[in-house]
Amino acid sequence: MCQRKPSEPALARYRDRYLFRSEAIARLNIPEGSDTALLLRTYATEWLREQALADTAYQMLPDLRPQIEAQVQDYRTKLLVAHLSRVLREQMANQWFVPDTALRRAYEAQAEAFRALQPYYQYRWVQVPATPQARTEVYRYLAAPDSVW
Incomplete structure (x- = not known):
């Protein structure tokens, strides 16, 4: 994902990578005005898990x-x-x-x-x-x- 954007708070952070709400909404293709709290929390949790697994895989298999x-x-x-x-x-x-x-x-x-x-x-x-x-x-x-x- 991206580096920190000063105008937008991060939805999730893993080391030096950030997941922003706008990126998650764009990836999930959520229409504006929809109730997104649960969906974004689930997506952020999955994103964090994937980041950790990818990091571990790169460390174990250089x-x-x-x-x-x-x-x-x-x-x-x-x-x-x-x-x-x-x-x-x-x-x-x-x-x-x-x-x-x-x-x-x-x-x-x-x-x-x-x-x-x-x-x-x-x-x-x-x-x-x-x-x-x-x-x-x-x-x-x-x-x-x-x-x-």
Whole structure:
């Protein structure tokens, strides 16, 4: 957390680290005017416990600090890159949005450029029923002008 702020009393203190009410409220995402006494006390207790455990872990495992710092830096970088990617995607989506009418106009103005140079063929495999009556119905369906085949 932060060093002491002269204008705001500390909610909790562990060695040279302070937890301020405004920081706790921001972390807990508490709306202004809410009753926060019990929630802040619980959060401060948990914060103190975590500070003490982290301090103990660093004292007991001195080789761990460089590994943790490297992982934190890696995670921080990944978070920043992900956030930047999300922001850029949103900006690009808003900036490069092309309405359907503009696409249709561009297609109609240059329809020849969108035609295939070779015809495309589409094949489908159909297992025809064994009975003559069912076969006739299938053939009739396939030959109909409104058939999707």
